[in-house]
Amino acid sequence: MNSEPPVPETSVLAVASHVGKHNVGNKIAVFVLQSLGCDVAALNTVQFSNHTGYRQWKGTRVTAQEITELWDGLKQSYLDRFDMMLSGYVPGAAAVEAVGNIAKELKEKSQTKPGSFFWVLDPVMGDNGKLYVADDVVPAYRGLVHHADLILPNQFEAELLSEVKITDFASLRTAIETLHSRYNLPHIVITSVSLPLSAQRTPLDNSTTSRTMSVVGSTRTSTGKSRLFSITFPVFDAYFSGTGDMFAALMVVRMREAVASSCLKDKASWLSEDDVDALELPLAKAAEKVLASMHEVLSRTCEAMEAELNAVPAKEEGLNEEERAKKAHLLKSRAAELRLARNWGCLRGPTIEYRAVRLE
Amino acid sequence: MNSEPPVPETSVLAVASHVGKHNVGNKIAVFVLQSLGCDVAALNTVQFSNHTGYRQWKGTRVTAQEITELWDGLKQSYLDRFDMMLSGYVPGAAAVEAVGNIAKELKEKSQTKPGSFFWVLDPVMGDNGKLYVADDVVPAYRGLVHHADLILPNQFEAELLSEVKITDFASLRTAIETLHSRYNLPHIVITSVSLPLSAQRTPLDNSTTSRTMSVVGSTRTSTGKSRLFSITFPVFDAYFSGTGDMFAALMVVRMREAVASSCLKDKASWLSEDDVDALELPLAKAAEKVLASMHEVLSRTCEAMEAELNAVPAKEEGLNEEERAKKAHLLKSRAAELRLARNWGCLRGPTIEYRAVRLE
Numbered sequence: 001m002n003s004e005p006p007v008p009e010t011s012v013l014a015v016a017s018h019v020g021k022h023n024v025g026n027k028i029a030v031f032v033l034q035s036l037g038c039d040v041a042a043l044n045t046v047q048f049s050n051h052t053g054y055r056q057w058k059g060t061r062v063t064a065q066e067i068t069e070l071w072d073g074l075k076q077s078y079l080d081r082f083d084m085m086l087s088g089y090v091p092g093a094a095a096v097e098a099v100g101n102i103a104k105e106l107k108e109k110s111q112t113k114p115g116s117f118f119w120v121l122d123p124v125m126g127d128n129g130k131l132y133v134a135d136d137v138v139p140a141y142r143g144l145v146h147h148a149d150l151i152l153p154n155q156f157e158a159e160l161l162s163e164v165k166i167t168d169f170a171s172l173r174t175a176i177e178t179l180h181s182r183y184n185l186p187h188i189v190i191t192s193v194s195l196p197l198s199a200q201r202t203p204l205d206n207s208t209t210s211r212t213m214s215v216v217g218s219t220r221t222s223t224g225k226s227r228l229f230s231i232t233f234p235v236f237d238a239y240f241s242g243t244g245d246m247f248a249a250l251m252v253v254r255m256r257e258a259v260a261s262s263c264l265k266d267k268a269s270w271l272s273e274d275d276v277d278a279l280e281l282p283l284a285k286a287a288e289k290v291l292a293s294m295h296e297v298l299s300r301t302c303e304a305m306e307a308e309l310n311a312v313p314a315k316e317e318g319l320n321e322e323e324r325a326k327k328a329h330l331l332k333s334r335a336a337e338l339r340l341a342r343n344w345g346c347l348r349g350p351t352i353e354y355r356a357v358r359l360e
Numbered sequence: 361m362n363s364e365p366p367v368p369e370t371s372v373l374a375v376a377s378h379v380g381k382h383n384v385g386n387k388i389a390v391f392v393l394q395s396l397g398c399d400v401a402a403l404n405t406v407q408f409s410n411h412t413g414y415r416q417w418k419g420t421r422v423t424a425q426e427i428t429e430l431w432d433g434l435k436q437s438y439l440d441r442f443d444m445m446l447s448g449y450v451p452g453a454a455a456v457e458a459v460g461n462i463a464k465e466l467k468e469k470s471q472t473k474p475g476s477f478f479w480v481l482d483p484v485m486g487d488n489g490k491l492y493v494a495d496d497v498v499p500a501y502r503g504l505v506h507h508a509d510l511i512l513p514n515q516f517e518a519e520l521l522s523e524v525k526i527t528d529f530a531s532l533r534t535a536i537e538t539l540h541s542r543y544n545l546p547h548i549v550i551t552s553v554s555l556p557l558s559a560q561r562t563p564l565d566n567s568t569t570s571r572t573m574s575v576v577g578s579t580r581t582s583t584g585k586s587r588l589f590s591i592t593f594p595v596f597d598a599y600f601s602g603t604g605d606m607f608a609a610l611m612v613v614r615m616r617e618a619v620a621s622s623c624l625k626d627k628a629s630w631l632s633e634d635d636v637d638a639l640e641l642p643l644a645k646a647a648e649k650v651l652a653s654m655h656e657v658l659s660r661t662c663e664a665m666e667a668e669l670n671a672v673p674a675k676e677e678g679l680n681e682e683e684r685a686k687k688a689h690l691l692k693s694r695a696a697e698l699r700l701a702r703n704w705g706c707l708r709g710p711t712i713e714y715r716a717v718r719l720e
Contacts, residue, residue: 005702027402034391034701042387044404077690330437341394342365 005037006257006348011081013106015043015067015099016088016245025089028242031340032249033086035347041079043070045090045099064094071102082106083117086252088245089124092133093140100144107147114268118255121148122248125157127192149269150187150255150283151179152248158190168195169359172216173228180220186269187255187283189217191247193230210234215291216359219272219281227278228359233291236302242338243294250290250347257289258282277358284356291354296346301339308335365397366708367616371441373466375403375427375459376448376605385449388602391700392609393446395707401439403430405450405459424454431462442466443477446612448605449484452493453500460504467507474628478615481508482608485517487552509629510547510615510643511539512608518550528555529719532576533588540580546629547615547643549577551607553590570594575651576719579632579641587638588719593651596662602698603654610650610707617649618642637718644716651714656706661699668695 012033017025026042033040045062062070067090074080085103090096103119110117123141126132138160145151145161159166162182164175172195179185193214213235218226259265259282264272272281312331319327340347372393377385386402393400405422422430427450434440445463450456463479470477483501486492498520505511505521519526522542524535532555539545553574573595578586619625619642624632632641672691679687700707 009702031391031394035395035704037702037704039701078687078694327438334438341399342369342397344395344397 007037007253008256008260010038010083010253010256012038012040012252013043013082013085013102014040014088014249015045015086015090015102017045017091025242025245028245028338028340029086029088029249032246032347033252035344036250036253038084038253041074041082043067045095062091062095064092064098067095067098068101071098080106084252084256085117085119086122086248087119088122088248093136096137096140097144100140100147103144104147115259115264115266115270118149118270119147120150120152120248120252120255121145122152122244123157123161124244125160127154127156129156145185146183148183148185150189150251151185152189152191152244152251154192154244155190155194158188166193166195173226173359176216176218176228177226180218180226181224184224185220186271187217187219189215189251189283189287191215191244211237215287217281217283217287217356218278219283221274222271223274227276227281229278229281229284229287229356230359231284231287231291231354231356233295233354236298238302238305238336240298240301240336240338241333243298246297246338246340247290247294250293251286254286254289255282258286279356279358288352288354288356289350292350292352293347295353296350297338297340297343300343300346301336304339305335367397367613368620370398370443370613370616372398372400372612373403373442373445373462374400374448374609375405375446375450375462377405377451385602385605388605388698388700389446389448389609392606392707393612395704396610396613398444398613401434401442403427405455422451422455424452424458427455427458428461431458440466444612444616445477445479446482446608447479448482448608453496456497456500457504460500460507463504464507475619475624475626475630478509478630479507480510480512480608480612480615481505482512482604483517483521484604485520487514487516489516505545506543508543508545510549510611511545512549512551512604512611514552514604515550515554518548526553526555533586533719536576536578536588537586540578540586541584544584545580546631547577547579549575549611549643549647551575551604571597575647577641577643577647577716578638579643581634582631583634587636587641589638589641589644589647589716590719591644591647591651591714591716593655593714596658598662598665598696600658600661600696600698601693603658606657606698606700607650607654610653611646614646614649615642618646639716639718648712648714648716649710652710652712653707655713656710657698657700657703660703660706661696664699665695 014026014029014033016029026044030040030042085106087099090099106117107119123145125137125141142161153161155166158175158179162175162178164171164178166172166175172193176188179188193216212232214230214232216228216230218228220226259270264270264282270282278284309332374386374389374393376389386404390400390402445466447459450459466477467479483505485497485501502521513521515526518535518539522535522538524531524538526532526535532553536548539548553576572592574590574592576588576590578588580586619630624630624642630642638644669692
């Protein structure tokens, strides 16, 4: 295997949660970024014992003031040179604004050197129609999302930001075009679209039994038009935590890789010329590689998960029904943790199976 | 390059500082452990913007109570299965005790299955004759070090624990024998011995100009006798932060690797039979590999450091002498950060250059 990193020297500021055990938040993001050759500064927004999918956890949140102080600490020691920033879960509106201020400052500093700073923002607010942050986090994100270069909302978060309900292909297009126009957003990837995208022919058409999902992306033209593509992939029958964080970290690396050897890297927000087709966008190329890695890691995780669950004794003495159900949930959550450390090859050199298709 | 991890599935609890930017504490330990195939739970004892070598930093310490709560959080979700624990910098005596309690609990649980848990303790207290923790941290470590399987003190910390001043080979031996006997410690590596070890012939004998240092290790016999070895290596003319943390994380992996395929892994504390020679100890084999990785990473870091410092403008307008000196120190610290993310091959497959020699 080639040990040469896929990106040139890249310094990334990663802002997300830290969770003692488990591959979610910055735990996963930092490892993915470092594994692929980035130099990472991690600013952790919470320290929890385990991720909240377990429905119980202990630990503390970092305040907006602490975030700002950590940033001031970096600045006063000349440690604020970053090529990219990745922000994920941030607890509360004030903290979201504090993180936004860091990004704005880095953006401002890069004005004289177009393309020298790129902010990937995962606007973590909720999923499947439910908020899991306080209500005032939504306007906080609406207020700063126009500073981002690439956002990675899931379908629900895309609805919250665009204020367009996504129910079919037409409304999906409207949502993305609204995000491009209202926030002047260069790049968008909606990470979990479960619509049947009828315009799309996929390599999965024959396997009618397996459930699929799509990511849908677009890089705007100079006149604000969308260039839509989607990538459809099979869904595993299990709930994994940390997939969003892994997706985001991989996107950071693969976007950087996709522009590194072209003149795009010296253009603001790495915006492709208007005549570049959706399928030729660095964003589409990056997303293909990212999903390839994701699919391989999730396959390995599924295999390990089954083995681990099979090893658990079927029934345990001394527990009532409620306790048994709780324990079963905890053990299932544990078994579904992403298997990363032993599957480094999936991150570094995945085989692309699912290709982008143009959505028209 | 072989992407197969050097260790079997290994779950490690890593307790140390977290520093936003920079490869020290858990930042470096977690990456090293994960890169080499371990599944890591990180319990961060501080969150600082940068490491304290910069002489200025911002951030917060985690209290003893918070450490205990994070641990309780892991336990209540069945996330407390660990094959190994690595503990590094812990702020204050109460927090040291809290970390010690975690180790004791894991040790206790492993009693029925000898060799199933191994604690590597880096008793971070000071260096070069100076404490950098509060005075009461010293007795706190003395009170719990007998639960450890392997300790990694520097020369000063070995003196603090053994209460033997190390001035020559005889006192070095006395210090190590005292650590073995007083604390019943199975394995010891003193990570920075600057004595001329006259008994030793090294491959460096011809290069009289370069400064060298040694690590000195020993695994006790069943009757408490020491089996001493040393490995001498050249010292780079620069101050690097995080080398202790990197050394410790690599020792975790290489000790596990050294015993994994032998029956030693099922013996308490992985203690070799009495007839095993010092040079054949898993500890000596592990230390050789660890130093090989260290030397390669430090070489790469030195090269990058020189390039970075040469790129800094010689003189800057508008700063007085004091400000200039401060800035120079900060830039030098920045340049000396360990280059890890792009030098993964040095961790995975280093070339062993410096061999252990028996100290008699």
